[in-house]
Amino acid sequence: MRLVQFKMPDGSRQVGRVSKDGDHLHPLKATSTVLELAEAAIARGVSIATLVEERTTAEKIDYDQLLREGRVLAPVDHAEPARFLVTGTGLTHTGSAAARNQMHVLTHGEGAAESDSLKIFRMGLEGGKPGAGKIGIQPEWFFKGVGTCVVPPGAPLPMPAFAKAGAEEAEIVGLYLNGPDGHPYRIGYALGNEYSDHVTEGENYLYLAHSKLRSCSIGPELLIGDLPNEVRGHSRITRNGAVIWEQEFLSGEAHMSHSIANLEHYHFRYPMHRRPGDLHAYFFGAAVMSYASGVQTASGDEYEIQAPTFGKPLRNRMEKVSDEGLVTVTQL
Template identity: 85%
Template sequence: MRLVQYTTIDGGRRVGRVSDDDGNRLYLLDKTSTVLELAEAAIAQGASIAALVEKRTAAATIDYGELLRDGRVLAPVDHPEPARFLVTGTGLTHTGSAAARDKMHVLTHGEDAEESDSLKIFRMGLDGGKPGAGKIGIQPEWFFKGVGTCVVPPGADLPMPAFAKAGAEEAEIVGLYLNGPDGRPYRIGYALGNEYSDHVTEAENYLYLAHSKLRSCSIGPELLIGDLPEEVRGHSRILRDGTVIWEQEFLSGEAHMSHSIANLEHFHFRYPMHRRAGDLHAYFFGAAVMSYASGVKTASGDEYEIQAQTFGKPLRNRMVSVPDEGLVAVTQL
């Protein structure tokens, strides 16, 4: 079951269920303006989102492709107060990401350098990242991406700041969560995501990782309800002037990860500040492949396309340079 949030012609909001046949139609959900409202209702009723969707699915449909062409599809979940939507993630959970990080280390320190911290933490995940049900494993890497204002909808531009050294895709699976009134975290579902980072800045010094992550990102267009398959196969592409300049298959899901999702979730939500009642969380689970590791230099106007059959329609965004803001000065009060 997959859901889509979108805006109506008159500026309202609706949620639709993707048709099971060709995925080109959305069945409208009665009395449902947002996925957040749907999740809140599920928590309040002690029911699953899937059960509520079954009850609310109407006979009326809308053309999904038209919504995408018109730019009316929204991120799979959002919050009316964007500051209460925390966007975070973890890296080094897939072999590809570990290789790319190690390549940065080699470029900076040479072939004879000691094993990088990136490879060390990846090996730690292999050894202790899947402890089994009810057990706590090894701690993963973690980073802060931003708040709800950094999430751009599917089809929208990904801004590349003038101060950025580069901008490139990271095709990932994203877990989406809502904290209930008692502070307990509930998983709403999963979506495709483009974590979009500045790998050149990161490569200059590993301690610049935090800076390289403070960028926009995109999630969607579809929200997968229920369990994530053990294996997710997809493709990540970059198009320039309509021509594919880079493409690579990616493998994700727990079968291709060094950490279980439950372990990643524990180390995120163990912090009380991440369990504030009513807050939303988007948590990127890590990339398996990235164009930077293949030596690709992206440019303004490049279009990123991330697709996996598990998640329906592809996630597409174009990178666009934004004007230099210059010095940001602070005013004394």
């Protein structure tokens, strides 16, 4: 079961259930946002799938037309964007560990001691899947931004003038809502482009936090229910209509060094991440990335991330934005 948030021509919002053919949406009765749907499910003590079954209509809307017209929204959002926290983890897939270590080699040479990146990746392999009811090893974690950093499917991904680069990271994203008592509930999963500045990160590992403070995109579809143990997909970059890089990725717990439950524990163990009513998007890490293949992206490049599990692909074009210059602070 997959859902899409979208706008009608008059600007009103709706949530649709993806049809069996994948090309149409069945609008849900009395449902304008996924957040409303999740809140109703928590209040009634039922699954989101139960509510979707009750609310699905027979009406059909052309899904491809919505995408062409830029009316598809991110799978979840919040009326107060500051209450939508966007975070993530890395070094959960073999590809991400190899890419991170390559940055270390480029900086320090082939004979350098094992990098902290490989150390934490090995720690995950040894203790990241502790089994039900147990706590495993702590993963890497980073802050990406708040709801204002999430751009809809099809919208441009801005590259700041101060950025050294901008490149895709094809990932699965967990989407969550904290209930009225602060207990976290998983709404579902979506594809995401975590989009980072790997050149800045490669200059010094302590710049990782800066390299992650960028926009990202999620969607277009929200997967309700369990995530398959294996998710296969591809990540692709096109420039002027020609593919300049493409690679298959493997994700899901079968290809991760941490269980999703372990990642969730270490995120939500902090009381500040369990504020009632807050939304969370948590990127689970990338398996492949063009930067690790030596690709230098440019303004105008289009990123495409696709996996059959998640329906339609996520596409965004990178767009360089003007230089804001020196940012100053005024004394009050």
